[in-house]
Amino acid sequence: MAMSPVTVLRSLFGVLGSLMLLTLVYTIFSDGLPFRSDLLTPWMAATLVDFYINVVPIAAWVFYKESNWISAALWIVLLVCFGSVTTCGYILLQLMKLSTKESEDPIYHVLLCHSNKYGVVDKHKQSPVLIARVVFTALGLFMLGTLLYTLLTDGSPFRKELLTPWMVATLVDFYINVTALSVWVAYKESSWITAVVWIILLICFGSITTCVYILIQLSQLTSQDLIYLALFKGGDRAERRSEGVLI
Known part of the structure; x- marks a missing residue:
């Protein structure tokens, strides 16, 4: 008997969170x-920049999801301090909250804020789309500049001496967050081919791809739209609009 999508997601993020926790403890x-x-080292610094730029969209989603500033701030601090352990823990918590009916479309309901399920939009969630475009453009360019500068000043990253225990742990942390973003991309894309291409780009180019992908999603919104609509694929986004949540 095939596992349901929600069971697959719970298992995936449970395993990934446990893997990162064990990696962290072992490395310490x-x-x-x-x-x-x-x-x-220069490449460790570049990897950390890459890692934390990928944390930004995850933190933005957490901010949107949480009902008050205190809980949002606490989760974001945990994201900054513990990285993908927090990412997996938070996603698992959201998956565990799903009702039986919601479990039929788990990614949509995990992405969706609880208040928005009932047609309510909090004032603090109405972040301007134009500001988000500027932020992710700046972050993408900053990462591109960091990558080019590190390549020119420190050479190729594919050197054995760079692969220290903490670099390995950081890369594991980084790619677990990439997995979370890849699940979102797979949900967003209408075909598996485009989803696979984007995921390969995420693996190869990290947060540069993340920023480009988010900018493409933001370009599909008008300046009057609420920014959280970028989270959803076309059909679900249209449903949110038709339900009148933008009022």
């Missing part, structure tokens, strides 16, 4: 704490 015990100047 085997290589010490990460707060050491010798670890901050």
Whole structure:
């Protein structure tokens, strides 16, 4: 008997969260704490920039999902401090909250804020689309500049000496967040071919691809739209509009 989509997602993020937690604990015990100047090589710094730019859209979604500033701020601090462990924990929590009916379309209902399920939009969630376009353009260009600068000043990243225990842990952390973003991309895209292409680009170019993809989604909104509509694929976005949640 095939597993339901919600069961697959719960299993996926449960395994990934456990993997990252074990990786973190193992690396601390085997290589010490990460707060050491010798670890901050040029490519480690570039990887961290890449990692935290990918955290931005996840943090923005958490901010949209949470009903008050305090809980949103707490989750975002945890995202910054514990990375993909928090990402997986938060997604699992949202998946566990789904009703039986909602579990039939789990990604849509996980993305959707609870208040918006009932046609209510909080004032603080009405972030301007134009500002988001500027922010993700700036972040994408910053990452591109960081990548080019590091390539020119420190050479190729494909060198054995760069693969320290903490670099490995950071890459695991990074790609678990990429997996979360890839699930969103797979939901958004209408064909598996385009979804696979975008996911490959995410794996290869990290947050540059994330920023480009988000900018494409934002370009499909008008300046009067609420920014959370970028989360949803075309049919679901039209449904949100038709239900009058923009009033």
